[in-house]
Amino acid sequence: TTGSGSVGIPVSVARLQTAGFVIDLRFVGNVSQTVRNAAAQAATRWEQTISAPLIPYHVIVGAGECGKGVPAVDTIETNVMIIIQTDSIDGRAKTVGLGGPCVLRDNSPQLTAMGTLTIDTADVAGLAQQGILVAVITHEMGHILGIGTLWEGIPSYASLASGIGGADPEFTGAAARAAS
Numbered sequence: 001t002t003g004s005g006s007v008g009i010p011v012s013v014a015r016l017q018t019a020g021f022v023i024d025l026r027f028v029g030n031v032s033q034t035v036r037n038a039a040a041q042a043a044t045r046w047e048q049t050i051s052a053p054l055i056p057y058h059v060i061v062g063a064g065e066c067g068k069g070v071p072a073v074d075t076i077e078t079n080v081m082i083i084i085q086t087d088s089i090d091g092r093a094k095t096v097g098l099g100g101p102c103v104l105r106d107n108s109p110q111l112t113a114m115g116t117l118t119i120d121t122a123d124v125a126g127l128a129q130q131g132i133l134v135a136v137i138t139h140e141m142g143h144i145l146g147i148g149t150l151w152e153g154i155p156s157y158a159s160l161a162s163g164i165g166g167a168d169p170e171f172t173g174a175a176a177r178a179a180s
Contacts, residue, residue, distance in 0.1 A: 020050070020052065020053050021047055021079075022053070022078075022080070023047060023079060023080050023141070024082070025043055025082055026081060027084050027085070028085040031086055034124065042134055042138040042141050045134075046138070046142075053078075054079060054105070056077065057077050057078075057113040058077075059076075059103050061114070065102075066083065066102035070085075071083075080111075080115070082141065083114070083116045083117070084119075085116075086118070087121060088120065091120075092120075092122040092126065094120075095120060096123040097120065097136050098118045099116065099117040099118070099140030099142075100116065101114075101115045101150065102115050102116055112145055116144070117140045117144060119140075151171075
């Protein structure tokens with residue numbers, strides 16, 4: 001308002017999640033309660049480790065574009081969506097799980113919007129019995145979030161690692177290493 005006149009300006013306000021970083025778990029197929037519980041524990045670990053909320057991103061992928069058995073997705077994702085399934089990978093005690101990003105946000109630093117995680121059905125019972133199923137899923141979720149998978153090819157990630165392409169690449173992020 002100025003003097004005898006006033007102007008109305010429309011304002012749109014978006015509310016960011018106050019919870020910070022959130023992982024949205026989506027299970028595909030016949031995923032046991034054991035795997036579901038372990039995935040929830042692993043997601044909580046990452047949610048407690050990463051603090052910043054993400055900017056909403058429109059995820060659009062066709063069925064199978066992110067791997068065998070992964071359904072089509074067309075949604076605005078305000079978190080990181082992880083599609084989890086159990087499937088036969090290569091039999092018992094070989095490759096126990098696979099995880100990686102599928103859709104990256106366009107804005108820098110190109111964080112993952114959606115990733116996939118598959119646990120080998122032949123290994124679920126053994127991993128659970130050994131008490132390491134949560135650790136394996138936490139590890140694979142790390143790949144989805146970009147650890148080791150996005151270090152090469154995206155400059156903002158490559159600057160946080162040394163030895164990329166060698167036998168023993170190492171994360172060099174000072175704050176994260178200090179917190180571990």
